[in-house]
Amino acid sequence: MTVDRRGVLLAGTGGAFGLYSWAAGAAAPAPKRLKLRRRHGVRPKNILVVLTDDHRYDAMGFMKAQSFGDTPTLDRLAREGVHFRNAFVTTALCSPSRASIFTGLYAHQHRVVDNNHPIPPGLIYYPEYLRAAGYETALIGKWHMGVETDTPQPGFDRWVSFKGQGDYLPGPNGLNVDGAKVPQRGYITDELTDYALDWIGKRSGKRPWMLHLAHKAVHSEFIPAERHKGRYTNQTFRYPDSMRPKVPGRPMWVENQRNSWHGVGYPYHGTLDVGDYYKRYMETLLAVDEGLARIMDLLARRGELDDTLILYMGDNGFMFGEHGLIDKRAAYEESMRVPMLMRCPSLFGPGEVSQVVANIDVAPTMLAAAGLVAPDGLAGADMLPLARGEEAPWRTELIYEYYWERNFPQTPTVHALREDRYKYVHFHGIWDVDELYDLATDPNENNNLLARPGHEELAERMSAKLFRLLEETGGMQIPLSADAGERNELRDPKGPAQAPFPPRFFRPPGT
Structure with a gap:
């Protein structure tokens, strides 16, 4: 078994997903090659990545x-930095998304395809390159890759x-x-912020540093800090229009999921609203926003704020009733779309980016900021x-992938191709209709164009492109x-x- 410089497992008798018992007879991975070429004339920046859990793209003030939801610090980042308004993850699930952030690879390449798969030997995270280049590095917070390890x-x-x-809150682990x-002393968001402040405060300034601060928040079950409990109790929530049942063109599996762990009819096998x-x-989320303000204040006092690249993002989105669902995993916008804000006045000014960016872009961006x-x-x-507003070549489509989990059997294996205007969603292992949406006229994905004749050619074109891209990137196996x-x-x-089959499947014999 050999591993190339990207850390992607290339060999083995079982194909790309054929081997997951790493200890049994597996050869040792090749030594990692961590020395990267330097960019001429680029002074390495300090880097702060703040990653939140399940933070959907529009949950910012x-x-x-x-009509409610205060995030003054995130609002400040958007105002003083760059808001990537079309930011996505390539898998809306904790471990695969985090692995994509650290490696710059799709899940079918880094192979951390769900929350239970182990990390392949030899996989390289971009902080390893930074450390080899002279950075001081830290991870504070949630790792959640390679099963339950800390x-x-x-x-x-x-x-x-x-x-x-x-x-x-403090527990036995x-x-x-x-x-x-070490025992947990208090509310986890505040405690992780304290660790981050302590580590940054001890930097001498002689070497560049990179901190990956990964909050547990805002993963369910949502428990606010005591000082924030009840702040929005009397506010009015606007339920999404797509929460209504029996929307024409909705796949049968989606409608059936209403009555499930991840559905509005039986959420977490309970009755929550x-x-x-x-x-x-x-x-x-309020404690996350407050903690980031404290860190920015410290950087300002140290004279480092405007020369530190700050990236804020979520690891995946979250649905609150859209399409009758809660949680993530599906290829709907609320599931796969995340907040992404970046600030570094010494590199770029305020602005907004409309191009489709993703978690796979984090690693190469941080390496570039480090001059690598x-x-x-x-x-x-x-x-x-x-971010600088340059006319740079950029992607015209993005692959989305999610692989069925037996412990959450409501959602099938999903592959999707998202272009700037259209999204094609392809399901594996179920007898159902696929999905095709015109995001320009139907941003909430309520009108499945495949529910009626007239868009077959577009669907075939996007399906062919999806499978061509999967073929080119080694993604033609289901783990x-x-x-x-x-x-x-x-x-x-x-x-x-239980939902009925879509009308398109019914045809009298002999017709």
Whole structure:
């Protein structure tokens, strides 16, 4: 078994997804080659990446998705920096998205395809390149790759993390601080911010630094800090129009998911109201916004704020009733679209970027900010030219992929191709209709063009492009993994009834 410089597993008898038992008879991965060429005349920037969990693209004050929801610090980032208004993840699930952020690769390339798969040996994270180039590096917060480990990972001088999703309030697992078990003292968002402030405050300024601050927030169950509880209780939530049942053209599996763990008819096998749920979500986000303000204040006092590249983003979106669903995984905009804000006045001024960017673009962008030439073969690209307003070549489409999980069987394997105007969504392993949307006229994805004749040629063109891109990037295999996790497969006997097949499947014999 060999690993190339991108850390992508290339060999093995089982094909791209054929081998997941790394210890049994597997050859040791080749030594990592971490020395990258330097860009001439580029002075390395300090880098702060703030990653939140399940933060959807419009859940920021300045987006005005609802009449409430304060995010003054994020609003400031958008005002003083660049707002990437069409930012996406290529898999709307924690572990695959985080692996794409760290590697610049699609899930079918880095192979962390769900929350249970192990990390392939030899996979390279971009902080490893930074560290080899002289950076001081730290990860503080959620790791959540390679099952439930909190063990320190390659590429980081400082490590503060926790197992799995972690806990908002102190629990028995505590934190892993540089390999030692340390009790969690208080509310997790505040505590992670304190660790970040402590680490930044101890930098001497002699070497550039990179901090990856990954909050547990705003992952469910949403628990706000005590000081923020109830702030939005009396506010009015606007329920999405697509939450209504039996929308024409909606796939049968989507309608059936209403009565499931991830549906509005039986959410988490309970009776929560998505409006109240959203209010707690936005209350939980308040501590993240306050913590970022504290970090920016420290950077200002140190004289480093305007020369530090700050990137804020979510690891995936979250649905609050759209299409009758909650959570993520699906290829709908609210699931795969995330906030992305970037500020560094010494590199670029305020602005807005409309091109489609994604989590796979983070690694090459951070390498560019560090004055390094990215290794060959990354799926992502450097976003800095877009931030500067330059006419740079850019993608015209983005692949989305999600692989079916037995512990969450409501959502099938999904591949989608998102262009600037159209989105084609292709499902595997189910007897159902695919989806095609004109995002220019139907941004909320309520009108499935494949539900009636007239758009077959467009669907065929996009399907052919999707599979060509998957073929070119090594994505023509669907992974198989052993059963893992609790089976969330129940239905409420008094909940929404099973959906009928789409009308297009009915045809009398002989016609």
